[in-house]
Amino acid sequence: MENGILTEAQQKDAELIELLLEKIVKKKGFENICANAEGYETPAKIRRGKDTEEYFIPDCTGEVNGRKSYFELGMKSDDERELVTKWRLLSSLASYKHGKLYLAVPRGHMAFTNRILADYPIQAEVVKL
Numbered sequence: 001m002e003n004g005i006l007t008e009a010q011q012k013d014a015e016l017i018e019l020l021l022e023k024i025v026k027k028k029g030f031e032n033i034c035a036n037a038e039g040y041e042t043p044a045k046i047r048r049g050k051d052t053e054e055y056f057i058p059d060c061t062g063e064v065n066g067r068k069s070y071f072e073l074g075m076k077s078d079d080e081r082e083l084v085t086k087w088r089l090l091s092s093l094a095s096y097k098h099g100k101l102y103l104a105v106p107r108g109h110m111a112f113t114n115r116i117l118a119d120y121p122i123q124a125e126v127v128k129l
Contacts, residue, residue: 030062069099074113
């Protein structure tokens with residue numbers, strides 16, 4: 001697993017990413033799957049800004065009918081501002097590529113995820129893990 005902004009801070013479990021891949025990405029028929037997990041090609045790094053070397057790495061990406069979608073684990077984070085920045089960026093990229101941002105939410109993280117989506121203009125489809 002490669003580390004970008006938030007990747008290390010959130011301690012994303014490889015098992016949760018595998019669950020995301022099995023329950024959502026593969027089930028919905030996505031192809032050209034890239035994931036920040038063992039055995040998969042790492043998704044492209046997305047630079048935070050043109051004057052910085054910091055970057056975000058999506059948990060997973062996939063395509064269906066030429067539309068690229070992004071998949072993230074919706075988990076509590078101490079750095080809410082960075083999380084909102086990442087989700088807004090991925091949501092914008094997904095809509096630009098005619099796809100969607102999917103937030104896969106493990107048990108215990110739904111209220112946090114829903115609060116973020118209610119407070120900020122982020123287009124995302126929430127899916128329970």
